[in-house]
Amino acid sequence: MFPLEFEQPFIDRVWVRTGKMIKIQAGDCMQVEGTLRAPSLPRNPGAFNEKEYLFRRGIHAVLVPAEGEKSIQRLKTVDSWWRSLLATVRERVEVTLRTLFSPGEAGFLGGLLCGWTDQLDHQMEESFSVLGITHILAASGMNVALLVMPVWWLLARLSVQPWIRLMIILPFIAFYVGLAGATPSVLRAGIMASLLLIGKVMDRPVDLLTLVGVSAWVSIFIDPLILWDLGFQLSYGVTIGLIVLTPRLTTFFSFLPSILKNALAATLAAELVSVPLLIHTFHIYTPVSILANLYVAPFVAVLVPLGFLLLFMGLLSPLVTAWLVPLGNALLYLMLKPVLFIGKKEWLLMSFASPSPVFLASYYGGLLLLVVERLKRIQVVRKLSLLMIGVYLVALWCPVSPGKQLLVTFLDVGQGDSIFIRTPSNRVILVDGGGAYKSAHGEYNVGEKIVVPYLRNEGVRQIDMLILSHPDQDHMMGLFSVLHEVPVKSVLIPGFPDESESYKEFLALVQEKEIPLYLAHKGDRWDVDQGLSLQIINPPSPYIRGTRRDVNANCIVFELDYGNRSFLFTGDVEGEVEPLMQSSLHPVDALKVAHHGSKYSTSSAFLQTVHPRYAIISVGKNNRYGHPDQEVLERLEQEGARMIRTDEAGAVLCRTDGENLTIEVTKGMHK
Structure with missing residues (x-):
């Protein structure tokens, strides 16, 4: 607890922790009386660090409400057309999904289409985590593209001028980013899509890595602490990996059909970038992650556009979707049934005592040297990069023995x-x-x-x-x-x-x-x-x-x-x-x-x-x-x-x- 009593008003962000069920909505102004304390430090090795987690979100204290009904009171609701609009649309979308699908499937589609995971079934969430496919529930580039491209095409068919099209679509992108919670992945996708459209209207060539870099700087400018967010690190790391590594990996699978070759190369690129970071954070990995991602990818590619189509039609009238819902149910069954079954197999998970950050830096440094265009043909650099990656893998698979301890x-x-x-x-x-x-x-x-x-x-x-x-x-x-x-x-x-x-x-x-x-x-x-x-x-x-x-x-x-x-x-x-x-x-x-x-x-x-x-x-x-x-x-x-x-x-x-x-x-x- 803080030993000081504050006599003067001050402004800061605090986390109110209460076990009471309180129905609140965006814009509510609440009065809370309680004890202000410092965030907790982990009490066991490797445990959740509340202080670090809150600090990275700009929160510096925890407020524990006092006992009694009057410790938490709603004073007023501050009207905000933006928050009200987002809340209204989200509620309407959730009702539509629950009308069309079962609760479990509706919760999954809410995550797939808009990145909402609060309604996700616990068993489904566990299975996705075990198989390493949780990322499909983070709204990202595919979602933004599937929303923006039809609107852009329709406006073009109506002979709307490019700059006017841009002025119409940019607020549309901002609205979807806000609706999806402005998570790092959807924020990155929204910024990159906006920059891509601006470049198209200006008739300027677009470099994808430049787009990634600019969107990262914009995200950091909006919230400097986002740099330490795991979602930010994974979103940008995997995006860069897909851009840089996928073309190089396709050469190893030239004997495969084009679709399978590209899918396998993209999956491997994402795994090479994300897995070390995930192991460093969660200390677990499953070898079937690559197969699981290859299996769900085609379903996701169909379910996202189909889901948006069903959603928009359902918002107008659930009756007009009757002929498409069975198709959605069939695809969801074929995708989720094997995932939920295999995800229960705890023996699929392997635990790793994560090596020190030095070894992690060695891995990513070696990976970077391996793909730098000017250096990758130099034999010494190639050998050094492979050595750096190898050092990490050895440290990961063969942790230091306790010796005589x-x-x-x-x-x-x-x-x-x-x-x-x-x-x-x-x-x-x-x-x-x-x-x-x-x-x-x-x-x-x-x-x-x-x-x-x-x-x-x-x-x-x-x-x-x-x-x-x-x-x-x-x-x-x-x-x-x-x-x-x-x-x-x-x-x-x-x-x-x-x-x-x-x-x-x-x-x-x-x-x-x-x-x-x-x-x-x-x-x-x-x-x-x-x-x-x-x-x-x-x-x-x-x-x-x-x-x-x-x-x-x-x-x-x-x-x-x-x-x-x-x-x-x-x-x-x-x-x-x-x-x-x-x-x-x-x-x-x-x-x-x-x-x-x-x-x-x-x-x-x-x-x-x-x-x-x-x-x-x-x-x-x-x-x-x-x-x-x-x-x-x-x-x-x-x-x-x-x-x-x-x-x-x-x-x-x-x-x-x-x-x-x-x-x-x-x-x-x-x-």
């Missing part, structure tokens, strides 16, 4: 547990996956929002062992997303019976995916890596019964030893079970404090035995349980343990070579 990351998943372990030989163990809960902003799945993105950021393509400490919601629910998104070789569970529906669903999913399932028992031991062992300390056999909560009492507790360094993971084990583990315990370097610091665990006798140097507490900020308990904190302090809480420090990263141990957090460094 063991990495243990306690993720900040709010009120829950999720621990990532990467061994020196790149084996991966995931312990728990956090939970899923409802907040003021809707349902929040920790696995989908935090754990899976972290795994992607780490370039994890396979989990060697997934450990569920016990089937409590705050440990298990996030693992559903993990199992759906990342291949898992084996699952370890405590085995104590639990009749909850969510646990039954978890076991059913493991069985459905044919993942080997193992039961943990005290004394089990795995030599995970050279010099690295994992030993189970709880649950015993037979299981413990008659405790305050048997599920907690029988959770998995294990020790991880690497060289002279050791970690103890305690799940939610209860204090009444701690004496039963006493014979297997000894001093450790890092302790995962049991049950988020609950008063029912971490007794003085237990702490005197394990005597941890560091105590990591995975706990949610301002949680309703009052964790961690003050008495537990006092006992840890008395024992001399340095306490690190995820609600205060974010994710906790422990690195050791078996001798030295370094612990990093997102808000500083603990030595």
Whole structure:
């Protein structure tokens, strides 16, 4: 929160974050009372950076409305003919599409024709993302051309003078750009189309690269921060790639028919430019992206003009479109059915730990040298460019090995547990996956929002062992997303019976995916890596019964030893079970404090035995349980343990070579 109280009015852009359902429209003047705070920094490696995201949009603060009905009030509506016109037309277009097509198809066509993705079906959006074809939902050059060319042709047939035609069409282009949300891709297309028409009217030769450059400068002049927008980078990068690379790539496919040759060359050109940037941002890629783009391209080429035709006819009268709607439905079915089916195959996705920006610059620098006309025939330059591209590809496919380092990351998943372990030989163990809960902003799945993105950021393509400490919601629910998104070789569970529906669903999913399932028992031991062992300390056999909560009492507790360094993971084990583990315990370097610091665990006798140097507490900020308990904190302090809480420090990263141990957090460094 900001420590200052502003007595004088000031002007700035803020993001109002509220979970309330409020119907507003463009032009509404709202009064909001609440707490002004600084945008959040990421609390886990590779997580969404709210501060950076908002800054690039010129927003410097977040306003959280106060409780109460009067914290948000509509004062008045400022009439603006432009905003009102855009809002009215958009509403009319959406109603027309919903009249002609089913909700899912209408949402897709809204994206295809006008770049509106807010009505897109979630499953459709996921499939498009998996297959790398989301770009077809960004209104761009084809859309603008299909709108402008018929109007230009019609005006020419009516013998309208070129300058008058231009004066009619330029506002028409501006209107469509505004209707499509003025996203970087449609803004680029609108500016380039306008410049192209101006050049045509002036009878001046047009250079496409010059048009791209001028439109980029105009976009940056309108909004300088757009330079850091991924959509801007992809739109201009791919456009330049299509102009420069496509003619060169067609020579490699001279044996193919002309249409297929050009389509394949254009698809490859777009992939060569966009994929490294997408991997750098999202850390995932699917090898079938090229095939998916080749498959959907013909459908898009037909559906865009057909969609505009149906839309304009439907705006006049839905009845006159009756003879064309079945054709649209058939094309949509043929296009979307395979996409939705294949897009569910999570094994198609490959994760990459993105190399540093230096390697990314090496790739694009090499690509640039390769296509510069004056340099491409110089053998030394060609070899250098290929070397620079090769360096990036090697760094991408063969990330630097951790060497002798063991990495243990306690993720900040709010009120829950999720621990990532990467061994020196790149084996991966995931312990728990956090939970899923409802907040003021809707349902929040920790696995989908935090754990899976972290795994992607780490370039994890396979989990060697997934450990569920016990089937409590705050440990298990996030693992559903993990199992759906990342291949898992084996699952370890405590085995104590639990009749909850969510646990039954978890076991059913493991069985459905044919993942080997193992039961943990005290004394089990795995030599995970050279010099690295994992030993189970709880649950015993037979299981413990008659405790305050048997599920907690029988959770998995294990020790991880690497060289002279050791970690103890305690799940939610209860204090009444701690004496039963006493014979297997000894001093450790890092302790995962049991049950988020609950008063029912971490007794003085237990702490005197394990005597941890560091105590990591995975706990949610301002949680309703009052964790961690003050008495537990006092006992840890008395024992001399340095306490690190995820609600205060974010994710906790422990690195050791078996001798030295370094612990990093997102808000500083603990030595």
